[in-house]
Amino acid sequence: MSTKADIRTVALVTGASRGIGRAISLRLAESHxxxxVGRDEAKLSDTADSCTAAGASVQTIPVDVQDGLATAKALTGMHVDVLVNNAGVAVLKPFLDMTAEEWNRQVNVNVNALYHVTRAVLPGMVQRGRGHVCIIGSTAGRNTFVGGSCYSGTKHFVMGFxxxxMLEVRDAGVGVSVITPGSVATELFPEGTNTAWMLEPENIADAVAFAVTAPPHMLVHRLEVRPLSPKRPRDSF
Ligand SMILES: NC(=O)c1ccc[n+]([C@@H]2O[C@H](COP(=O)([O-])OP(=O)(O)OC[C@H]3O[C@@H](n4cnc5c(N)ncnc54)[C@H](OP(=O)(O)O)[C@@H]3O)[C@@H](O)[C@H]2O)c1
Structure with a gap:
């Protein structure tokens, strides 16, 4: 006989093939x-195997979230209780050095995909009167830096969005959270970058789990998570 405790809700995570999205998937697999979603089928399947081992039932959806039609076709109408919009791209270079392709890719993945993915599953949440949309923003959504004209711009968009x-859907019982990490040791940074002082992807996964498992009447809307010190490696504390 199944009990309430046996009922596992469904979480959809974009950019789950590596980095922060993989860590979020593994963390949420404990309860969901x-x-x-991601493009690299082999890596997605590797994430899926680890999540299955943690007790989750897993569906992999290889899709490029820049492609609005393909994303809508793959996701529209799917029952999703928790959506984590995590997929993101960073090309950190001065505006005058940036190609149109680099500009468009960042805007397409960091901004336009929020429309494609969220539009596909939010109506179901509103209809059911419960759900949670979590977005991985960045401290770059509040700060600016040389080389951030596009990336920081997209992450500022995330904050406004x-x-x-959140204001539009809260009365329907749907929460919206934005987690804003400082630097995290992932492949977002070019090979050779010193990542010893950065956060680990699991730290962000813990923050997401905190936000999406808060009591139903409570909303963690913004959560900023930083490395304690950029001057000291993680293992020096
Ligand atoms: N690392 C940091 O310091 C840091 C700090 C603050 C915020 N963030 C944010 O955290 C999120 C995850 O970044 P990360 O550090 O984990 O980077 P990452 O290791 O480069 O991973 C990026 C993920 O996004 C997916 N992705 C990229 N383009 C995609 C597309 N067109 N369609 C579908 N999936 C796509 C990639 O999967 P495929 O290649 O398989 O498609 C990959 O799984 C991003 O939103 C990033 O802006 C990162």
């Missing part, structure tokens, strides 16, 4: 069934 969406 999963739909994981998240807060407006």
């Amino acid at each position: 069934d999963l739909v994981i 998240a807060e407006s969406l």
Whole structure:
């Protein structure tokens, strides 16, 4: 006989093939069934195997979230209780050195995909009167830096989008959170970057789990997570 405790809600995580999205998937696999999205099928399947080992039932969806039609076709109408919009791209270079392709890719993945993915599953949440949309922003959504004209711009968009969406859907029982990490040791940075002082992807996964498992009447809307000191490696504390 199944009890309430046996019922696992469904979390959809984009960019689950590596880095922060993989860590979020593994963390949520402890309590949720999963739909994981990314382009690299082999790596997605590797994430899926680890999530299955943690007890989750997992569906992999290889799709490029820049492609609005393909994303809508793959995700529209799917029952999703928790959506984690994590997929992101960073090309950190001065505006005058940036190609149109680099500009468009960042805007397409960091901004436009929020529309494609969220539009596909949010109506179901509103209809059911419960759900959670979590977005991985960045401290770059509040700070600026040389080389950040596009990336920082897209992450500033995330902050405005998240807060407006939160106001639009909260009365329907749907929460919207934005987690804003400082630097995290992932492949977002070029090979050779010193990542010893950075956060680990699991630290962000813990923050996401905290936000999406808060009591139903409580909303963690913004959560900024930073390395304690950029001057000291993690293992020096
Ligand atoms: N690392 C940091 O310091 C840091 C700090 C603050 C915020 N963030 C944010 O955290 C999120 C995850 O970044 P990360 O550090 O984990 O980077 P990462 O290791 O480069 O991983 C990026 C993920 O996004 C997916 N992705 C990229 N383009 C995609 C596309 N067109 N369609 C579908 N999936 C796509 C990639 O999967 P495929 O290649 O398989 O498609 C990959 O799984 C991003 O939103 C990033 O802006 C990162």
